[in-house]
Amino acid sequence: MTVRNVLRMGDPRLQQLAEPVSDFGTEALRRLLEDMRDTMRATNGAGLAAPQIGVPLRVVIFGFKHNARYPDAGEVPETVLINPQITPVGDVIEEGWEGCLSLPGLRGCVPRFSQISYTGRDETGALIARTVGGFHARVVQHECDHLDGILYPMRMRDMRKFGFTSELFPEREVPEE
Numbered sequence: 001m002t003v004r005n006v007l008r009m010g011d012p013r014l015q016q017l018a019e020p021v022s023d024f025g026t027e028a029l030r031r032l033l034e035d036m037r038d039t040m041r042a043t044n045g046a047g048l049a050a051p052q053i054g055v056p057l058r059v060v061i062f063g064f065k066h067n068a069r070y071p072d073a074g075e076v077p078e079t080v081l082i083n084p085q086i087t088p089v090g091d092v093i094e095e096g097w098e099g100c101l102s103l104p105g106l107r108g109c110v111p112r113f114s115q116i117s118y119t120g121r122d123e124t125g126a127l128i129a130r131t132v133g134g135f136h137a138r139v140v141q142h143e144c145d146h147l148d149g150i151l152y153p154m155r156m157r158d159m160r161k162f163g164f165t166s167e168l169f170p171e172r173e174v175p176e177e
Contacts, residue, residue: 002035003042004053006101014102015149018051018058021082024125029059033080033123036061044069045101046076047139049146052102058083060143069099073135081128084120084144088113089131096138098152099165107168109161110152112141 007014021029032055040048040061046069047062063078092114099107115133118140122128132140142152156162 002038004035004039006039006043006048006052007054009100009103009151009153011102013054013056014051014146014151016051016056017149018049018056018147020058021121024082024121024123029123032057032059033061043101046070046073047143048101049143051146051149058147060084060140060147062139062143070135076136076139079128080123081118081120081140081143082122084118084140084147086141086144087117089115089117089133095157095161096135097168098138098142100142100152102146102151103153105164105166107163107165108153108156109158110138110142110155111157112138112155116140118144 023029032050036048036050036053039053044067046064046067047060050057050059060081061079063076065075067073093111094114095109095111097107098110114137115131116137117129117131119127119129145152145155153162
């Protein structure tokens with residue numbers, strides 16, 4: 001089990017554009033995905049992008065049956081998504097609370113498309129194509145933003161809806177990121 005350090009907002013590596021993966025099924029990719037899974041589980045994350053652990057590749061993982069950090073969210077299938085492409089389905093945008101392992105202890109209200117289609121590859125290079133909505137769509141958009149050097153506060157419209165989880169939700173016991 002290798003739990004990697006998660007880079008925090010302010011680290012210039014989080015602002016870089018990630019490079020596409022060209023070789024699938026390699027030992028290096030397998031190790032990266034194993035480290036990402038171990039790190040995501042250890043930090044109770046809903047998802048993780050390779051740039052968050054200092055690897056500038058277009059690789060994200062996400063998914064959970066239940067996540068204590070998002071107790072109201074439904075199940076999201078565990079997914080490896082490499083070289084993803086996102087297309088909005090319709091123009092409905094919803095605001096929702098997000099946190100990020102790179103901004104521990106903070107939450108913000110972020111506008112996202114409510115439905116998207118996404119494509120990409122799994123670790124073997126097989127095509128993945130899904131149309132999703134709700135929290136699943138939010139997680140995919142959040143993680144894929146990391147591949148373009150975007151952190152969720154950059155998407156926020158109202159900075160009054162940004163702060164420490166414990167201050168924003170004092171009645172709720174939500175684990176810190």
